[in-house]
Amino acid sequence: MLAAGQADGRAGLVEACRDAAIDAVKNGLDEARLDESALKRLAVEVELLGPAQQLPVGLLRPRALERQYEPGLDGIAVRLGDRSALLRPSQIIAFGLSTSQAIEFVVRQLGLAPEDLRRQKERVLCLRFRTRHFWQARAEDPVVELHRGCAIVPQESVTRGRIDQAIDQIACHLVERQRPDGSFSGGYLPWSNEEAGAGSAIVDAGAAWALAMVGAARKDRSAMDASARTLAALTKQLAPIEGKEGAGGEAAYLKSPVQADRLGASAMLLLTACEPSPVEPNRQLCDRLARGIMTRQLPTGMMQTNFVTTQPAAPQDVNPGQALLALAAYQKIAASPKILAAIERGFEHYSKEFSLKPSDALMPWLAGACARMAGDRRDSRYAKHLFEMMDWLEPHQLTSRNCRWPEMLGGIDPQGTEQADIGTALQMMAVADALALARRFGDKQRSARYERMLRHGMRFVLQLEFRPEECLYVRWRLETIHGVRTAPWDHALTTENAQFALVALVKARELLAP
Numbered sequence: 001m002l003a004a005g006q007a008d009g010r011a012g013l014v015e016a017c018r019d020a021a022i023d024a025v026k027n028g029l030d031e032a033r034l035d036e037s038a039l040k041r042l043a044v045e046v047e048l049l050g051p052a053q054q055l056p057v058g059l060l061r062p063r064a065l066e067r068q069y070e071p072g073l074d075g076i077a078v079r080l081g082d083r084s085a086l087l088r089p090s091q092i093i094a095f096g097l098s099t100s101q102a103i104e105f106v107v108r109q110l111g112l113a114p115e116d117l118r119r120q121k122e123r124v125l126c127l128r129f130r131t132r133h134f135w136q137a138r139a140e141d142p143v144v145e146l147h148r149g150c151a152i153v154p155q156e157s158v159t160r161g162r163i164d165q166a167i168d169q170i171a172c173h174l175v176e177r178q179r180p181d182g183s184f185s186g187g188y189l190p191w192s193n194e195e196a197g198a199g200s201a202i203v204d205a206g207a208a209w210a211l212a213m214v215g216a217a218r219k220d221r222s223a224m225d226a227s228a229r230t231l232a233a234l235t236k237q238l239a240p241i242e243g244k245e246g247a248g249g250e251a252a253y254l255k256s257p258v259q260a261d262r263l264g265a266s267a268m269l270l271l272t273a274c275e276p277s278p279v280e281p282n283r284q285l286c287d288r289l290a291r292g293i294m295t296r297q298l299p300t301g302m303m304q305t306n307f308v309t310t311q312p313a314a315p316q317d318v319n320p321g322q323a324l325l326a327l328a329a330y331q332k333i334a335a336s337p338k339i340l341a342a343i344e345r346g347f348e349h350y351s352k353e354f355s356l357k358p359s360d361a362l363m364p365w366l367a368g369a370c371a372r373m374a375g376d377r378r379d380s381r382y383a384k385h386l387f388e389m390m391d392w393l394e395p396h397q398l399t400s401r402n403c404r405w406p407e408m409l410g411g412i413d414p415q416g417t418e419q420a421d422i423g424t425a426l427q428m429m430a431v432a433d434a435l436a437l438a439r440r441f442g443d444k445q446r447s448a449r450y451e452r453m454l455r456h457g458m459r460f461v462l463q464l465e466f467r468p469e470e471c472l473y474v475r476w477r478l479e480t481i482h483g484v485r486t487a488p489w490d491h492a493l494t495t496e497n498a499q500f501a502l503v504a505l506v507k508a509r510e511l512l513a514p
Helices: 013-031 036-040 062-066 089-094 099-109 160-176 201-218 221-235 259-274 280-294 318-333 337-356 363-374 380-396 423-440 444-463 495-509
Strands: 044-054 074-080 083-087 124-136 144-147 187-189 238-240 252-254 485-487 490-494
Touching: 044 089, 062 099, 074 089, 074 099, 083 089, 083 099, 089 124, 160 201, 160 221, 160 444, 160 495, 187 495, 201 221, 201 259, 201 495, 221 259, 238 280, 252 259, 252 280, 259 280, 259 318, 280 318, 280 337, 318 337, 318 363, 337 363, 337 380, 363 380, 363 423, 380 423, 380 444, 423 444, 423 495, 444 495, 490 495
Parallel strands: none
Antiparallel strands: 044 124, 074 083, 074 124, 124 144, 187 490, 238 252, 485 490
16 A cells, blocks of 8 residues: 555555455465465455445436446445445456446345336435555555556557557467467457357458458568468358359359358458468459459449348448458559449448548548558549548547546547547557558648547557456456457457457557657
8 A cells, every 4th residue: 555655644544454454364264274475475456445426316217327337437336225235346347247237236236126226216325436446466566556447558658669569469369369260269258258259250351351460560470370371261251243253253252141241251351362462372362352342332332231132231331441441452452443433433422421420430441441542642532531531530539638537548439428449449540541641741730630649549559458467357367468458447358359459550550659
C-alpha cells in the first residue's frame, strides 16, 4: 500500500490490509504448509470500495438499470431488507459477465428474479460503487493499478519499437492458435478456459491476410508459413461459378458454410493472395477470385453479399467494403479495365451511401480502396472522399477533452458513450491509409491531424493486448498473454481481434517515428 501511494490519509487502511493478510495466511495454513519462501511467492490483491450510490426506483427495469453502470468500472449491489449481495468490478470481469448478467447474478443471490425488481420496489435498493484495484504478482514486481482489469498504457510508450514488439507478440499468439489443417480457433475465454466460438472461413482468411502482412513487414518466417498454410487449405474450398469463365480459368468463390459471409471470405482470401511478393504463384487464384467477386456486382454498383442470387443483397457494409478493397489491391498488381470499371461502379454507389448514412463498419474497407485508387493521383475523387471520411471520424476519437477514462483514450466511439472496443483497430487501418496519402500529396495540415489520430489510436490498440501484469484472475497464462481483448472491460480474446490489431499495427509502424 505504501508503494501504491495509498497509505497516507487513510486511517486504518494499512492495519485492515495487514489483518486481512494474516487471515489469508491462517486460512492457507489450514490447507497446505506455508513457509517463508512460499510467502514471497504469494500474489497480493487489494480492491478499495468507494461510497455506494443508490439508483432511483424508476430505473428498476432491468434494461434501464443496465445503462446506469459503466462496464468494468462500477460494482453492483442490491439490498433487500437486511440482506444484501454485491459484485465488485474485478469479479464481473473475472467471471466474464456482461452488465445484465452481473445484475441478474446479484439479484438471484437474494432469491429474486430480475423481473421482481419493480414488483418489490418498496423493499429493494439497487446501488453502484467504484473501486480502486491494486495488484502485485510477486514481491519483487511493481504494484499495478488496474482499470477495468487493465494496466494503463501511457501515450509516450507508442514508439516504433513498442509497435514492433506488439506485432511480434500478437503474431506469435495467433500462429499458436492455428490448427494443423490451416484453420484457426475462434479465440479464447480466459475466465473459463474455453474456446471463444467456432472459427469460420472469413476469420481464417482474415488471419492469413494479417499474418502475410506481418511476414512481409517483419521478415517473420513463421507468420509467412502460417499464412501460406491457410491460403493452401482455403484454396481447396473454392467453388466454381458456372458459366463464368475466361482467360486464366473460371470465376470462383470461397465456399463458406455461412452464405452471407461468402463475398467477404472470398475478398479476404484475395487480399491474402495479393500480399506475398512476388505474387506470380498466386496469379491464377487471384484471377478466379476477382472474377467471382465481380459476378456479385449489380449494374448499380451494389454488391450482393452471397453467391445465391435469390437471396437479398444485405447487409451493405463490411462484406461489400472488403470486396472493393480486394479488387483495388489486385488492380494495383494486374491492371484490368474490367476490374477498374467494377471499382468505379462500386465507389460511386458506396461513397454516396456513406455520405447519406455514415457507417463505421463500411468505412475502414472503403477507405482502403480509396487510398489505393488515389495513390497515383489519377482521380482526385477517391482522395476527396477518403479525407471526407476522416473528417467524419475525427470527432469520434476519445481524447482528454471528451473522455474521463484513461484506458479509453485514443479509442473510436461512434455512439458517444465514452466507450471504445476493437473496432478502433479497424478505424486505424483507415487513418493509416489517409495519413500515407496526405503525406504523398504534401498536405501538411492533414498529415499532422492524421498522425495525431493514428498515434493516439495506437495507444488504445496496445491497451487491448493482454500483458503479464494483467493476469490477476488468469490460470492459463500461455493461452492468454498477448491475445487481444474485445474491449477494456470485455476480455474475450478472439482470432478476429488479433487480425484487426495486427493489420493496424503493421500499417502504423511505417508511418510513426521514432
